[in-house]
Each structure stands twice: as structure tokens, then as C-alpha cells.
Amino acid sequence: MTSSSFSALFLIALCAGLLTRLWLANRHRRHVAAHRDAVPAAFTGSISLESHQKAADYTVARVRTGMLDMLISVALLLALTFGGVLQQLYELSARLVEPGSLLHGVAFIAAVASVSWIVDLPLTIYRSFGLEARFGFNRLTPRLFITDTLKGILLAAAIGLPLIACVLWLMGAMGDLWWLYVWGFWLGFNLLVLLVYPTFIAPLFNKFKPLEDGPLKNRIEGLMTRCGFRLSGLFVMDGSKRSAHGNAYFTGFGAAKRIVFFDTLLDKLEPAEVEAVLAHELGHYHHHHLWKRLAVISAGSLLFFALLGHLAGQDWFFKGLGMSASGTAPTLVLFALALPIFTFPLTPLMSMWSRQHEFQADAYAARQAPASELVSALVKLYRDNASTLTPDPLYSRVYDSHPPAAIRIAHLQAATR
Numbered sequence: 170m171t172s173s174s175f176s177a178l179f180l181i182a183l184c185a186g187l188l189t190r191l192w193l194a195n196r197h198r199r200h201v202a203a204h205r206d207a208v209p210a211a212f213t214g215s216i217s218l219e220s221h222q223k224a225a226d227y228t229v230a231r232v233r234t235g236m237l238d239m240l241i242s243v244a245l246l247l248a249l250t251f252g253g254v255l256q257q258l259y260e261l262s263a264r265l266v267e268p269g270s271l272l273h274g275v276a277f278i279a280a281v282a283s284v285s286w287i288v289d290l291p292l293t294i295y296r297s298f299g300l301e302a303r304f305g306f307n308r309l310t311p312r313l314f315i316t317d318t319l320k321g322i323l324l325a326a327a328i329g330l331p332l333i334a335c336v337l338w339l340m341g342a343m344g345d346l347w348w349l350y351v352w353g354f355w356l357g358f359n360l361l362v363l364l365v366y367p368t369f370i371a372p373l374f375n376k377f378k379p380l381e382d383g384p385l386k387n388r389i390e391g392l393m394t395r396c397g398f399r400l401s402g403l404f405v406m407d408g409s410k411r412s413a414h415g416n417a418y419f420t421g422f423g424a425a426k427r428i429v430f431f432d433t434l435l436d437k438l439e440p441a442e443v444e445a446v447l448a449h450e451l452g453h454y455h456h457h458h459l460w461k462r463l464a465v466i467s468a469g470s471l472l473f474f475a476l477l478g479h480l481a482g483q484d485w486f487f488k489g490l491g492m493s494a495s496g497t498a499p500t501l502v503l504f505a506l507a508l509p510i511f512t513f514p515l516t517p518l519m520s521m522w523s524r525q526h527e528f529q530a531d532a533y534a535a536r537q538a539p540a541s542e543l544v545s546a547l548v549k550l551y552r553d554n555a556s557t558l559t560p561d562p563l564y565s566r567v568y569d570s571h572p573p574a575a576i577r578i579a580h581l582q583a584a585t586r
């Protein structure tokens with residue numbers, strides 16, 4: 170391949186992806202707006218016209234912000250590559266540290282990450298203090314936003330910089346099969362994060378307290394026994410500190426499994442509904458969805474790392490993306506920037522797979538707890554999170570990790586009959 174044909178291929182994939190994503194977003198926006206004035210028949214008893222319209226407006230506003238985000242990201246990508254910004258950052262960082270050294274690579278990657286972060290910052294601020302605030306979801310104060318941001322930067326530096334240094338070292342020291350070592354290292358790091366996140370990282374941002382004794386705890390313990398599930402703890406997290414959106418999740422592995430409820434979820438749902446939501450989460454565990462995902466991601470990423478290993482030796486890869494320098498750090502940066510452009514067609518497959526998992530978890534939940542409780546919990550969550558009940562079907566097929574509300578609830582109702 171020549172560098173100019175690779176540039177052309179990259180630009181074609183970039184344009185095709187951008188146009189497809191904008192077209193889908195626009196379809197979604199129009200579909201939601203067109204169904205704004207009537208609550209779908211299945212929800213007329215449970216969701217008011219006012220809530221339905223709020224959900225439509227919120228969805229449209231989010232889609233618009235998402236479209237702006239796409240345009241900004243593409244402009245940034247073009248500036249970094251063909252605009253020569255990457256090459257300039259590479260030369261600039263060579264003035265601060267010894268050119269070609271490990272430190273040079275780390276400084277270059279940190280510079281690229283900082284530039285991307287700064288470009289994203291206005292939209293990040295707008296999302297919380299403009300969009301989310303307009304619909305009454307934002308609970309972040311400017312002060313909390315700043316402390317969160319500072320903690321995030323410190324954490325990224327404390328974990329990210331040594332991590333990058335290790336990867337660059339492996340790339341230089343491990344011979345032709347370095348990509349295999351980098352893959353193993355990357356995989357190990359991801360598992361480590363999954364392990365330490367609940368106990369060491371999450372508490373930096375939120376407070377966790379054990380769920381108090383009472384009817385809810387009794388119910389949950391009953392469900393656990395019924396499902397033959399052992400747990401090391403039930404916690405409530407102060408999610409209301411940042412947002413009014415409610416949620417619940419599982420973290421940890423093996424005997425260290427714990428369940429975390431957002432306080433906002435417990436405020437909204439009755440104990441029987443919380444139990445049903447939890448039964449759904451247990452369904453994911455029962456069907457080993459997390460492990461299946463990890464297995465597919467590990468295998469897929471092995472392919473990508475092999476490709477990375479191949480590209481590192483190709484002159485056209487660097488020149489085709491606007492860099493005259495080659496080497497370990499430019500390889501990593503260019504690969505991380507270019508990969509998503511070529512993997513976009515996988516999005517609908519991953520979404521479909523995820524929706525299958527949701528149906529499986531729902532079916533499991535319907536066997537362990539009344540399906541009607543899960544339905545009423547879902548309706549409340551759709552309403553309170555202002556999630557649209559009328560997504561564009563094609564948009565939903567491509568992106569949605571969860572089945573559309575109407576289909577999901579119809580499945581659950583069929584399970585009770």
C-alpha cells in the first residue's frame with residue numbers, strides 16, 4: 170500500500186462513517202419529534218403526556234449535542250493527522266526531553282491526550298450545566314465539577330503515565346512479537362481495574378454505605394438465597410450528588426461480588442420493584458454475560474494488537490496519516506485514532522448481542538420475581554430518566570444496548586402468561 174492510497178482509504182471510511190452516523194441521528198431526532206404528541210398505546214395508563222413530551226425533548230436535545238460532538242471529533246481528528254498537529258506535538262515534546270527516548274514517547278502521548286481533552290471540555294461542561302440542567306437532572310455544582318476534574322487528571326496521570334511507559338518499553342524490548350506481550354499486559358491491566366475499581370477508585374468520587382436492615386434488605390436476601398447467589402455486600406451510593414438519574418450495578422468477582430444501588434434508585438422504586446431489577450442483574454450473572462463479553466473482547470483485541478504489530482513496520486501507515494516520524498509512540502497514537510473509524514460497522518453487531526443478553530436477563534428475572542414488578546420498575550425508570558419510548562427503529566438497531574421499551578415490556582408480559 171502507498172501512503173496516498175491509505176490516506177484516501179482513511180478519508181473514505183471517515184466520511185462514510187460520519188455521514189452514516191449523522192443520517193442515523195437525524196432519523197432518530199425526526200422520529201422522536203414526530204411521535205411527541207401521543208403517548209404510545211401500551212403506556213397510556215402509566216406515563217403522562219407531559220412526561221412523554223419531556224422525554225422527546227430531552228432525546229432531541231441529546232441527539233443534537235451528539236451530532237455537534239461528532240463534527241468536533243472529526244475536525245479534531247483531521248487537524249491532528251492531515252493538519253500536522255500530531256507531528257508538531259511530537260517535535261515539541263522532543264524539545265522538552267531527550268528525543269527518541271521512552272520519556273519522549275510518554276510526553277508525546279500525554280500531549281495528544283491533553284489536546285483532545287481540552288477540545289472536548291466545552292461540550293463536557295455544556296452537557297452537565299446546559300443540557301442536563303435544563304431538564305432538571307444535573308446535581309453537579311461547579312465546585313464539585315472542578316474537584317472531580319482535578320481528581321480525574323491526577324488519577325489519569327498516576328495510572329496512565331506509568332502504564333504508557335510500560336507499553337512503550339514492551340514495544341521496544343520484546344522483539345517481533347511485542348504486540349503479543351502488549352496485549353497480555355493490556356488484558357491484565359483491564360482485569361486489575363475491574364478488581365480494584367470498586368474498592369479503591371470509586372470511593373474517591375462517591376460515598377458508599379451498607380444497605381440498612383429492613384424490608385428491602387430482607388427481600389434481597391430472600392432473592393439471593395432463592396437464586397443460590399452469594400454476595401459480599403450490599404451498598405448504597407450517593408449518586409444524587411451528581412445526577413438525578415437512577416441506577417444499580419454489580420461489581421467485583423468471585424467472593425468479592427457486591428451490589429451497589431444509587432440512592433436515587435431506592436427513592437423511586439418500591440422494594441418489590443428493586444427486587445425485580447436485581448433479579449435482572451442476577452440474570453446477567455447467571456448467564457455469564459460479563460465473562461462472555463470479556464472473552465469476545467480479548468479475542469477481538471488480539472486481532473487488533475496483531476494488526477498494530479504489522480502496521481508498526483509500515484511506512485505508509487505513518488505518512489498516510491500525516492506523520493513523518495515513526496516509532497512506538499506514534500504507532501500507538503495513530504492506531505488509537507484510526508481504529509474506531511474502521512470498526513464502526515461492528516457497532517450494530519455488538520448492540521444486537523447486548524440486546525440478546527438483556528432479553529435473557531429479563532427472562533431469568535421473570536422466573537425469579539414477578540415480571541409485573543420489573544415492568545413497573547422499567548416504566549418508572551423510563552419516565553424518570555426521560556428515556557424515549559419511540560426511538561427510530563433503525564437507530565435503535567444500530568446503537569441500543571437495551572431493547573426498545575415497548576418490545577422489552579411485551580416480552581416480559583408474554584412471560585407472565
Ligand SMILES: [Zn+2]
Nearest residue numbers: 449453527530
Ligand atoms: Zn441488563
